[in-house]
Amino acid sequence: MTSDNLLESPLRIAQVTWKDCESMSGWHDLLTIEDYIQTPLSVMKSVGWLLHDGDDWLILAASVGDKNAGDLTKIPRAMILDIHILTAPDNDNQTGV
Numbered sequence: 001m002t003s004d005n006l007l008e009s010p011l012r013i014a015q016v017t018w019k020d021c022e023s024m025s026g027w028h029d030l031l032t033i034e035d036y037i038q039t040p041l042s043v044m045k046s047v048g049w050l051l052h053d054g055d056d057w058l059i060l061a062a063s064v065g066d067k068n069a070g071d072l073t074k075i076p077r078a079m080i081l082d083i084h085i086l087t088a089p090d091n092d093n094q095t096g097v
Contacts, residue, residue, distance in 0.1 A: 004052060011064060017082040018075050019043055038081040043081065046073055
């Protein structure tokens, strides 16, 4: 699915499992940094309308209207562990309601 045909394509709802990135701002002693190194990344699950499924990233939207979408999340493909499609495309009823 590309943005060129976004308005014409039936949208799907997906659950994406992905590893989140982190940052640790400020000054820290070396022991704290050692603990930070050992702490695994958080594994997140996001659910939303799959607006874009590209080679480098995908985009989920929390809300979708006829001509707009809100609360977008762009997840880099390298961070994605799993994608589970929760709904199949439905040409007659795009919202699935």
